[in-house]
Each structure stands twice: as C-alpha cells, then as structure tokens.
Amino acid sequence: MANETDVQAGEPGKRYAFYPGCVSKGACKELKTSTELVAKHLGIQLDELREAACCGAGVTDDVNPEMTDALNARTLALAEQKGLTLLTQCSTCQGVLNKLNKEVQEDERKRDRLNEVLADTGYQYNGTIEVKHLLWVLVDDAEYGLTRLREQVKQPLDGLRVAAFYGCYLVRPSDLLGFDHPHRPTSLDELVTALGGEPVEYGGKTKCCGFPIQMMNPKNSFGMAGTHLADARDKGADTMVTPCPLCHLNLDARQPDAEGALQELGKGSGRLSMPVLHVPQLVALALGYDARQLGMATHIVSTDAVEGKVAAAGA
Amino acid sequence: MPEPITIRVKRFDPETDAESYWQDYTFEPPSEDSTLLDCINHIKWFIDGTLTYRMSCRSAICGSCAMRVNGGGQLVCNSQYRDHLDADNTITVEPAGNMPVVKDLVTDATGFWEKIRAVDPYIRSDREREAEGEHLMSPEDFSNIDDASTCIMCGACYSECASYEIDKNFLGPAALAKAQRVVHDTRDEEQGPRLARLSEYGGMWDCAHCFACVQACPKPVNPLYRIVDLRNEAHRRNFHDNNGSRHARGFVDIIEESGWLDEAKLPLKSVGSLKEFVTDLLPMGIRMGVKNKFRPNPMHLLPGRHHPPVPKMNEITKIIDKTKAADPADNE
Ligand code: FES
Numbered sequence: 121m122a123n124e125t126d127v128q129a130g131e132p133g134k135r136y137a138f139y140p141g142c143v144s145k146g147a148c149k150e151l152k153t154s155t156e157l158v159a160k161h162l163g164i165q166l167d168e169l170r171e172a173a174c175c176g177a178g179v180t181d182d183v184n185p186e187m188t189d190a191l192n193a194r195t196l197a198l199a200e201q202k203g204l205t206l207l208t209q210c211s212t213c214q215g216v217l218n219k220l221n222k223e224v225q226e227d228e229r230k231r232d233r234l235n236e237v238l239a240d241t242g243y244q245y246n247g248t249i250e251v252k253h254l255l256w257v258l259v260d261d262a263e264y265g266l267t268r269l270r271e272q273v274k275q276p277l278d279g280l281r282v283a284a285f286y287g288c289y290l291v292r293p294s295d296l297l298g299f300d301h302p303h304r305p306t307s308l309d310e311l312v313t314a315l316g317g318e319p320v321e322y323g324g325k326t327k328c329c330g331f332p333i334q335m336m337n338p339k340n341s342f343g344m345a346g347t348h349l350a351d352a353r354d355k356g357a358d359t360m361v362t363p364c365p366l367c368h369l370n371l372d373a374r375q376p377d378a379e380g381a382l383q384e385l386g387k388g389s390g391r392l393s394m395p396v397l398h399v400p401q402l403v404a405l406a407l408g409y410d411a412r413q414l415g416m417a418t419h420i421v422s423t424d425a426v427e428g429k430v431a432a433a434g435a
Numbered sequence: 436m437p438e439p440i441t442i443r444v445k446r447f448d449p450e451t452d453a454e455s456y457w458q459d460y461t462f463e464p465p466s467e468d469s470t471l472l473d474c475i476n477h478i479k480w481f482i483d484g485t486l487t488y489r490m491s492c493r494s495a496i497c498g499s500c501a502m503r504v505n506g507g508g509q510l511v512c513n514s515q516y517r518d519h520l521d522a523d524n525t526i527t528v529e530p531a532g533n534m535p536v537v538k539d540l541v542t543d544a545t546g547f548w549e550k551i552r553a554v555d556p557y558i559r560s561d562r563e564r565e566a567e568g569e570h571l572m573s574p575e576d577f578s579n580i581d582d583a584s585t586c587i588m589c590g591a592c593y594s595e596c597a598s599y600e601i602d603k604n605f606l607g608p609a610a611l612a613k614a615q616r617v618v619h620d621t622r623d624e625e626q627g628p629r630l631a632r633l634s635e636y637g638g639m640w641d642c643a644h645c646f647a648c649v650q651a652c653p654k655p656v657n658p659l660y661r662i663v664d665l666r667n668e669a670h671r672r673n674f675h676d677n678n679g680s681r682h683a684r685g686f687v688d689i690i691e692e693s694g695w696l697d698e699a700k701l702p703l704k705s706v707g708s709l710k711e712f713v714t715d716l717l718p719m720g721i722r723m724g725v726k727n728k729f730r731p732n733p734m735h736l737l738p739g740r741h742h743p744p745v746p747k748m749n750e751i752t753k754i755i756d757k758t759k760a761a762d763p764a765d766n767e
Contacts, residue, residue: 303506
C-alpha cells in the first residue's frame with residue numbers, strides 16, 4: 121500500500137478550475153482529500169476557486185433566485201478568467217452551475233442582466249467555459265479518460281460488487297447535460313469495470329437519494345435512501361459508490377434512519393450495512409491507496425468489508 | 436425497408452396472469468420515420484391483437500399514451516422509434532410507474548386525478564364580471580402561467596416522481612403545476628388560502644427536486660420549475676412557518692454571512708421545534724461527532740456568529756446587495 125509520503129505525482133496533465141463545494145469542506149471532508157489525492161496521482165491539475173461562493177444547492181433559488189444566479193455567474197466568471205473548465209466533485213454543484221451556464225449561453229438578455237449585477241465587482245461572464253463533474257473527466261478519453269486510468273490501476277478491485285448510484289443531477293435533465301442516458305446511464309459502471317470491480321444492476325440507481333427533503337419530510341427522505349440501499353443489498357452489492365456528497369450524507373450518515381424508515385413503511389426490516397464510497401475513494405483504492413488515507417474511517421457505515429475484499433483481491 | 440427491431444413489452448392480464456412477464460415482438464417498422472406509437476400500433480394491428488394500451492390523438496395532444504420507454508416515463512406518439520433503439524436494436528416498453536396496472540400498458544390513473552382535484556384547479560373570484568364581459572390579462576401576466584397551461588394531463592411525471600413513489604400523500608408534479616397556474620392567474624382571488632394549503636405537509640415543500648418530472652414532461656410545463664415558482668410566491672407572501680421555507684431562508688442567510696454553507700447551522704435554522712431537533716438532528720450529530728466525520732465549532736453556532744467567510748467576501752456581499760436593490764421583493 122502507498123504511504124502518504126509516496127503519493128506519486130503523475131505527469132502534469134490538464135488543468136481545471138476546481139470548485140470543491142461546501143459539503144467537501146464540512147461534513148464530507150474525506151471527499152476533498154480523496155479527490156486531491158487521485159488528481160495528484162493522475163497528474164490532473166486542480167486550481168481551486170477558493171473565493172467562489174456556495175452554489176445554493178438548488179435550495180436558495182426557492183426564495184432568492186437573483187442572488188443565486190448572480191453568485192453562480194461570478195463563480196463561472198472566476199473559472200473563465202483562468203480560461204479553465206470548471207471541475208466539480210459534487211453532482212449537485214455540477215447541476216446548478218451547468219443549468220445556469222446553459223441558460224446564460226442561450227439567453228443573451230439573462231447574461232446581460234447578470235453581468236450588470238457583476239459589473240461593480242469587476243466580473244463579467246461571457247459563457248465560454250464548460251462545467252464538468254470529476255466522474256466525466258475520469259471517464260471521457262478527451263479529458264483524462266478510462267484508457268489512461270486502466271493503465272494506472274495497481275490494485276484491481278477483483279470480486280468487489282459495486283452498486284453505482286448516479287442520483288439526479290448527473291443524468292437529468294438530459295437535454296441540458298447529454299453525457300449519459302437519463303434512465304440507463306453507464307459512465308459510473310464503466311468506471312467500476314475499469315477499476316476491476318463488478319457493477320451490480322439494481323433498480324434505484326438514477327433515483328433521488330431523498331436528501332433534499334430530509335428536513336421537510338424525513339420519513340419520505342429516508343424511505344427513498346432505504347429503498348435504494350435495500351435494493352443494492354438484495355442484489356448482492358458489497359458497496360455503493362456515489363458522485364454526490366449530498367447523496368453520501370443521506371445514504372451513509374442517515375443509514376440508521378433509513379433502516380427505521382423502511383420498517384415504518386412496511387418495506388422490510390433488518391440491517392442495511394451498506395458501505396457507501398465517494399467516487400474518488402473507489403478510484404484511490406484501485407490506485408493502491410489505503411482506506412485510512414481516504415478518510416473512510418469517518419464514514420458512519422463501516423467500510424471494513426470493502427477494505428477486506430480489496431486486500432484479499434491483492435493477496 | 437427499415438431494419439427489423441424488437442419491442443420488448445411488459446405484459447399483464449389480471450384475468451389470466453399471476454405476474455407480469457416480458458414479451459418480445461420482432462418486426463420491420465412501417466417506415467424509417469415511424470413513431471414509437473406507430474410501431475406499437477403495428478404490433479396490435481398485424482401481430483398480436485391482444486396487446487392493450489391507450490392512444491388517441493397520435494400528436495401529443497390527448498395525453499393518453501404515456502408509458503415507460505427504456506426505463507423512463509414519456510409519450511410514445513411524439514418521437515420516432517429510431518431515437519429509442521438500444522445497441523441490440525431493442526426498445527423496452529412498460530406501463531407508467533407509480534400507478535396500478537389495469538392490463539398490459541394501461542394503468543389506473545385514479546390517484547393522479549384525485550391529486551389534480553385536490554388543488555381545486557379552478558379560478559375562484561367573487562368579482563362581478565366587468566361590463567365588457569371579459570377579465571383582461573396582460574401578456575406579461577399570462578407569461579407566468581403560459582408554461583403550466585400547456586399540461587395535457589398525461590401523467591408521465593407521476594410515473595417517475597420520486598417523492599410520490601414513497602409518500603402518496605404528496606400532491607405531485609402535475610397537480611402542483613396546476614396549482615401554480617391558478618395561483619399566478621391574475622383573475623384568481625384565493626391565492627392566500629391556496630398558498631397556505633400548498634405550504635403544508637404533502638405540498639410544494641415535499642418535492643425532492645430530482646428533475647424526474649422535467650425529464651418526463653412532453654410539454655414546457657416542467658413541473659419542478661413551476662414548484663419553484665410556487666415557492667418563490669409563497670416566500671413573497673410570507674408563508675414562512677414551515678421547514679421548507681425556514682431551510683431555504685436559513686440557507687440564504689448563511690451565504691449572506693459567510694459566502695458558503697455552514698452544515699451545522701442550516702439544520703438548526705430549519706427545524707420548527709425542539710422535538711424535531713431531538714429526534715431528527717441530535718442522533719445524527721452525535722453519530723458524526725463520534726466518528727470524527729464532522730465536529731463543527733460550537734462558537735460559530737452562537738447568534739450573530741458564523742464560520743470563517745470565504746476570501747473576498749466583500750465581493751459576495753456587494754453582489755448580494757445589488758440583487759436586493761434590483762428586486763425589492765427580496766429586500767427584507
Ligand atoms: S396519443 Fe394522444 S398524446 Fe399520445
């Protein structure tokens with residue numbers, strides 16, 4: 121296993137304006153750690169947008185769309201100033217920023233209106249950059265791509281059965297995103313295969329994790345999470361993997377509540393015990409990193425079984 | 436001649452089948468440009484007359500042909516079969532989700548219509564008709580209800596709604612879009628009571644923002660966007676006493692303070708009672724603390740305090756102030 125000290129830096133590759141997202145600096149710090157480790161290893165250069173504001177997670181526009189759009193236009197302008205593609209590690213940030221980006225690119229009046237708001241602070245956004253999620257960069261050969269990633273795998277995840285959880289923002293609305301099929305996406309499953317793991321087919325992979333209504337209707341929210349987790353468990357998954365830290369919070373940190381909700385809804389009882397990994401954690405395991413370097417000990421649901429299986433594959 | 440294709444249909448006849456089953460029909464479509472409905476009609480008319488489904492207008496007007504195609508709800512009359520072929524030249528067709536199946540691709544939409552009725556989708560007004568006999572509406576006012584007005588009640592959105600799937604108390608996408616259409620109709624005089632009802636459990640704040648309805652909608656209704664319109668309106672009219680509103684307003688406050696989300700503070704701002712705090716938040720907080728996943732600084736949670744702001748917070752403040760100046764509705 122690699123040590124902290126021998127995190128190898130790959131050949132310098134493409135540079136991205138990195139928008140980590142608030143959750144990766146709060147309740148899912150292990151996500152940022154893992155992304156940075158993987159990026160360094162692969163030579164993906166991250167130029168962090170430290171002064172960018174929160175994207176609002178699709179929540180703030182419920183009461184203040186003007187503020188939300190203006191701050192996100194500033195974020196896009198920050199990346200544009202650097203002339204770099206904006207990279208997120210959060211499906212939700214990606215969805216919010218991409219939606220605004222498309223609107224601004226297509227609607228000149230909206231662009232002018234937002235630039236008018238930004239003018240005092242010296243920003244202007246011209247709609248020239250793209251917004252990409254880390255998963256897309258890892259999968260798309262025009263970016264980093266699976267062809268190169270396959271060559272970097274040191275510890276193939278042989279025998280690890282992985283349930284890819286795409287959630288909402290990476291696949292819908294597809295006319296805006298266009299990367300994956302909206303109902304039958306493949307990118308995350310392809311990544312799992314490239315890392316040597318075995319993708320598991322199950323029903324809830326493109327459904328909502330329930331996170332957004334955690335505070336409004338907890339039983340429904342945790343019922344959604346529980347339904348997908350139980351489905352993955354029943355199909356024999358060893359772990360779930362998600363490209364979104366908000367999904368991670370509902371699927372992992374709320375898993376005990378999801379067990380309760382399933383019982384309340386009469387959808388079966390029993391433990392779920394389903395480890396949930398962030399995308400870069402799964403990649404880093406295959407690159408030879410140790411679970412401890414990836415913050416997996418902080419997950420609410422133990423990831424021991426995953427580590428055991430990966431170690432056994434390497435033995 | 437077009438190449439042969441396979442349509443894989445989920446079939447079920449309650450009189451003879453204990454369970455649903457898949458049946459494959461392989462045939463040459465009527466033409467290269469056939470719609471998916473043309474192909475299903477071809478099966479019915481020339482291959483298997485027992486296949487049962489609804490259709491009428493064949494032009495995305497009547498709303499009767501919604502079903503699941505390759506896993507997602509949509510109409511089958513408004514796109515060509517070619518757009519749905521997978522690598523094996525196959526298209527999978529199932530009945531719409533979230534509704535009981537009557538037979539094959541026909542579902543019982545009773546639940547859907549109950550939700551539409553529940554939002555009282557009629558304009559209510561005590562006003563005497565003006566002498567001219569017409570209530571005029573400006574083009575600008577109409578633009579607020581234009582999209583929602585295009586709904587053809589096909590139910591494709593309910594087929595995919597994640598929140599409705601778990602909790603049938605949720606009014607759901609089409610009904611909330613219909614509610615938005617009435618709430619923003621300048622002739623209606625019941626906006627207040629409507630927004631009060633729509634702010635309750637099962638209403639606008641139970642939408643999980645998953646975009647499934649936007650993906651499924653064959654028209655520009657895009658129910659999620661109409662639900663956001665409703666939330667904006669509820670906020671403007673001060674329907675603030677619910678967790679959804681507290682959550683969104685708390686989120687905005689936090690961004691105004693520090694530019695980025697404080698995940699410890701937001702839940703505290705969102706709950707409506709001590710009981711919710713104890714039952715819904717405390718156990719998770721403890722769980723996260725024990726695992727060292729998240730240990731927020733309690734000092735940052737005190738009133739008037741916040742976590743360290745992002746660099747160049749002055750720019751963020753300036754931009755926020757400017758948006759407030761531009762729209763007095765958000766100035767509070
Ligand atoms: S047949 Fe009328 S909407 Fe499709």
